[in-house]
Amino acid sequence: MTSTDTGQRRRLSDSRPVITDLMDEATILSVAEEAWISLVGEEEVLVPLPGDLPGDVLSSWVDVVGPWTGSVVLTTGRATAEALSRALLREAAPEVLELEDIEDAFGEIANVVGGSVKAALPGPSALSLPQVGHAPLVRNPGDVCRVDVLWRGEPLTISVQGALPPLPVSH
């Protein structure tokens, strides 16, 4: 039996949402602030101001797979990631933080922020384990919602970015 391409699938995929249809910067900032207060400390403030990231940056992210598919990516300077890890661990922080400790703690922050972002998205979605390293590439500049903040005066970005390339423009 042969099937006819009705164009239905194409039409459905044409309606694929981009992140800016689903959330705004204020939501991301609010999610991040809540995570910071809980994980990093009650007195810790995120100031919504842009800053120049240093050359040596580290990113942590989780992937969200569902009606919207992409990543929630935190990027900051390596030294700031270390300070964040120390703040997260508080008195449980070892005297010398190994790279593994930093990756683990910074990854957990992405996990918590990513979980809250996922909760704000429509429909059931799956969350990956956190990853740390070089941020995934932005596949579609139109499918990015990014917040620039300062933590203890140091720049940090939170980018919620789609994993799929833009759809071809129909003529």
Added chain:
Amino acid sequence: MRALVIDDSRAMRRIVTSILTDLGYEVRDAGHGGEALEVLNEGWLPDLATIDWNMPVMDGLQFVSAVRSNPAWRRMTMMMVTSESEHTQIVRALAAGAHEYMIKPFTADAFRDKLALLGLLPQEVAL
């Protein structure tokens, strides 16, 4: 009282362990469900297990199901502590046998309140 903290993040294990130790718990930890089952199989049975959802090797839901299949482990209270906050996920965890659900991020006070609800605050702390 005893608690088993199960989370693949060492940082989160340290945070939860610190809260529970301050409350007077004797705490052990595990990096995933499989490691946690090894602890239980040693005969170290906790009053409380805090369980992350997304972990490598054996995730939190698989761990809850494994515990529920062993009558000898029935008296252990299982609390999911996870960033999975969708209603359907919460229902799945409770249906599998978890007793309580705590969404990350949380504060130490919120954690303590959950334990109080479960009747799991050590007596000297609850007073």
